[in-house]
C-alpha cells in the first residue's frame with residue numbers, strides 16, 4: 001500500500017540518517033526512490049496488518065530495480081501514537 005505523505009517524510013529522513021550516499025549493492029548507483037509499504041502477516045490473527053503501523057517499507061534503486069526492505073518498527077518516529085501491540089521482543 002502507499003505510504004502517506006507523513007510516512008514518506010519520516011522514512012526518507014530516517015534513510016538519510018542511516019545510509020547517507022548509499023550505493024546500490026548491485027549496480028553501484030545512488031538513485032533511490034521510496035516504494036510502498038508491504039503489510040506483514042499477523043499469524044495470530046491470520047490477517048495482514050493494514051494499519052500501516054507495521055510492515056516493510058521499500059527503497060527501490062531507480063537504475064536496476066533492486067529493492068531494499070526496512071522493518072518500520074525499527075524507525076522510532078514511525079506511528080508515534082501507541083498501539084495495543086507490545087513491541088518488546
Ligand SMILES: [Zn+2]
Nearest residue numbers: 024027061064
Ligand atoms: Zn541498483
